[in-house]
Amino acid sequence: MVGRTHGIHAEPTTFGNKLALWALQVRRERHRIQRARRAVAVGKLSGAVGTYSNINPRVEEIVCDRLGLRPVPATQVLARDRHAEFLYACASVGATVESFALEIRHLQRTEVREAEEGFREGAQKGSSAMPHKRNPVKSEQLCGLARVLRGNLQAGLENVALWHERDISHSSVERVVLADSAMLAYYLLVKFAGIMGTMRADPDRMLANLEASHGLVFSQSVLLALVESGLSRDDAYRMVQRNAMATWESERPFAEVLADDAEVVAALGADRLEACFDLRRAVANVSRTFDALDALPGGPGGPLADDEGTEG
């Protein structure tokens, strides 16, 4: 399929490569959630200002142990940088799901149609006014909710600076944002998994779109071949750009337009020119993303090791 930068056709890529990059990103989010969980899975029972003035520290140990929490030094309350980290992890999960959902929305555009959210005929009606429409409403919903997660993080970071051994200003905030963010992050993940499970990809459209820019997605290959043939980069660039513009105007295949350009043919010859348009060569190395996935301890879906670094 065509890879797009700035929304403009750039070079060929594969749909699988997109998804493999997502899997690596999901792995990073799992790390963030796992670490945030560890940061907040702590407890304290050390009294009004954290001094165990009227409580035996053993009580804290026993209670925390029962609750699966680690006892930590505190004031009256646990330090709120911990809960801010949890809200950050939720917001980061949101931003990651948003980036995936945004891709689906783009791929489902009428002009693109390379993928679309599952649509249960009969059960689901699409637009009430316009019977022909199938809208990526689930992906849009997730993009929106990512914004709520960001706003909640903001509030959570303001909660860190409390007065002395605590004030209770963080409490009213957390009653709203901790529950909302935890549920929303979970909702986003569940819903997005649902989207992925029923999404339809359309390989024919992918190929048709790739070809719709008349082979211009190979312009860099031509540019580099011209440079290798001995032209200066500036000369090669102008030569390619000239033919690219002619291609747009004439709507003829870029390869043909180039083949009509005496200067190009003189520099490259017909065979080298044709080789520039080899789709297999263009995506020969995308396997490296999959190698990175395979190299993850336990594979992409495996459990995270405690000492595993941030990165997939």
Add this chain to the structure above:
Amino acid sequence: MVGRTHGIHAEPTTFGNKLALWALQVRRERHRIQRARRAVAVGKLSGAVGTYSNINPRVEEIVCDRLGLRPVPATQVLARDRHAEFLYACASVGATVESFALEIRHLQRTEVREAEEGFREGAQKGSSAMPHKRNPVKSEQLCGLARVLRGNLQAGLENVALWHERDISHSSVERVVLADSAMLAYYLLVKFAGIMGTMRADPDRMLANLEASHGLVFSQSVLLALVESGLSRDDAYRMVQRNAMATWESERPFAEVLADDAEVVAALGADRLEACFDLRRAVANVSRTFDALDALPGGPGGPLADDEGTEG
């Protein structure tokens, strides 16, 4: 010194305990920065859409190796959840420094005066209009800058969802916020270290303030002693609250007011009543915070191990 919750005198604590809790929090921030550094210390040289279409993957390895970066799969750009993590770490550092600076501002209030920022007589002038004033202006400055760091994070999280193999909308944001946040987080740490190096604590004022609430900071000890003596919690509570109010009104020591209350004396006896006001007992267990510091691998200032958990 007095521990305060809601800005109200609560129970005794120690200044050292406050600082030890800070050291643990700083440790957590060092982890966040270290992990964020690892998340962004990656590189890519895999071409226009990340497929190595016209570049040998070995080049990426060699260049990244020279730059001390880890090569990772990418589109045209590295995924922006990485840079958002860096901005989060900066914002969290900001919130933590803010919480410390806020404490200093509170302690320097005219009515409190338990600590104050260093003030170079001669070199520094204080308020231009009011020669008697020494303002905690450095701490105030740091509290403000933490807000900027939070705002920058917000922008960074919006950068994650780019179009297809990248759009360049994140770039204009990052030219502002990446540099600003990195410098501000560093500035906050350097400046706060400077504040700590020259701050003056006033143990006499700490003791005076502790006593200024007439011994009411021991009210919980009295409450619990009454409960232990056999009273219901409700009865004990009312008994203590009644005497607490009388203490505020008469401005006499709480211990004396209680000693005049026949019911209290009947329940506790003079010795047990006096024992409730033992300052040493009240802070006997604060050493646990220091134990937690000592238990950190390498001590509070030691290097962070790669596999060290989040928590100090």
Add this chain to the structure above:
Amino acid sequence: MVGRTHGIHAEPTTFGNKLALWALQVRRERHRIQRARRAVAVGKLSGAVGTYSNINPRVEEIVCDRLGLRPVPATQVLARDRHAEFLYACASVGATVESFALEIRHLQRTEVREAEEGFREGAQKGSSAMPHKRNPVKSEQLCGLARVLRGNLQAGLENVALWHERDISHSSVERVVLADSAMLAYYLLVKFAGIMGTMRADPDRMLANLEASHGLVFSQSVLLALVESGLSRDDAYRMVQRNAMATWESERPFAEVLADDAEVVAALGADRLEACFDLRRAVANVSRTFDALDALPGGPGGPLADDEGTEG
């Protein structure tokens, strides 16, 4: 041109209607900026806590008058809700420019190509690697900067709650965000005006895209005509949806597919069916947006009256 909801072709609209809606939105932003300017164009010279303890109030009047400011009661500083309003107005301008720039990015997509940012051939090079590309980089830049403006507002709203007659925590924030937001909001407006001045719209592509969905953009007209002819809405909906799906699959004109459907023809007849596909009728009422523009006091670009309401 085709109007799109959810990124999916919906119904015909016109490019002029899009721009007219923008003009109305710009008018609202001008109001916000004008009001914010009024909110911050105030001054005070009333001493250390705002009591004119050692200054004659006349001095404040004279100085403010010279500076074109309105003197207002204050503490040591002017209340910061004023400056937050200014930052809000800048952020709102940012969000509005972002929404316009986002539209241009969408219209410039390779698959859409209905408009594109001006591109100075010769002077400007496009993608360095891919000579065929013309990227909407200016619009992308503006979309990014809107995020910075939002983050700055967040910091500004945190500045409102100062201690007593002021603390100076807002100052370090404002040194960053007031200047940045003022300049960025101005930059966005100037740059976007530049984009509009050189943008190319492509009416042929607009028409081609409108037709590319085979006339399905008229599905609502058909639906309503069927309902008017006596069918239940559910029956009409199923009838239209059935033919819409057949249209996508066969890639034949929707009008032809419908004309082959005996039930549809029985209900509507050929003439009424054809009338549903009348493009002129579909956009006959868009003039109302222009009427709203004309109704603005002084026209869309006219000066704002002091007592003019928010709305255009």
Add this chain to the structure above:
Amino acid sequence: MVGRTHGIHAEPTTFGNKLALWALQVRRERHRIQRARRAVAVGKLSGAVGTYSNINPRVEEIVCDRLGLRPVPATQVLARDRHAEFLYACASVGATVESFALEIRHLQRTEVREAEEGFREGAQKGSSAMPHKRNPVKSEQLCGLARVLRGNLQAGLENVALWHERDISHSSVERVVLADSAMLAYYLLVKFAGIMGTMRADPDRMLANLEASHGLVFSQSVLLALVESGLSRDDAYRMVQRNAMATWESERPFAEVLADDAEVVAALGADRLEACFDLRRAVANVSRTFDALDALPGGPGGPLADDEGTEG
């Protein structure tokens, strides 16, 4: 009472002046809410992309009229800069209430005790563990909720840039933030009104605190008197600062310490020195804030005129 800047005693002010400034700020918030209400009290019934393709514009007029809304040109949806303005107004109300609530929290500190939230003896219990405590928990709660309002605004500003004639990403956001912000802003106002209705101010403590800094709050008067007597500002400053430090150390009245300084007495004489400590003179001009209140059309609580400017 003492006016404080940076948390440090500065100069005398009055409690009434504080409240009068609040009344002016509340007036500004009422304007913001009123304008935001006008911005969102609009409606549309113009069809799938806002072209009235299948609906008579008269229907829109009639329906909006029934609902008390103003019909405005739109796409499928009303432009979201309007709803962002509403969320801004709510967030600004939040920041303003936060600034008032923060003041109460400061005034209720054990060391200050100049005001406190109403406390229903019997009905209300205070701290469960510490019977002597009365915590400003309502004010703390409001300070927290202001953070939620800020976060929601952030999400609302991200909603402005929708795709083409609308995408539905704003909807999931608004289901959370529009209702929450509207209710929270209302809640903050109602709760804060309740706090104000039952708050107790303590004039004795105000006077005691004013005097607790030994008269140093008059240092500027002394400084200016010395300058008027012919000394350079630098000499005068050093002279006052020297005596201010001696005052803190000796805890003797500043007036007495100055009276023992031969240089000061030589410059000012006893009468002019004494006049510097005149409390009435120090606050003689605070009436100007009340004049500003009186000058509001309809008084501080009066209805806002449509054409009333932003400012009180």
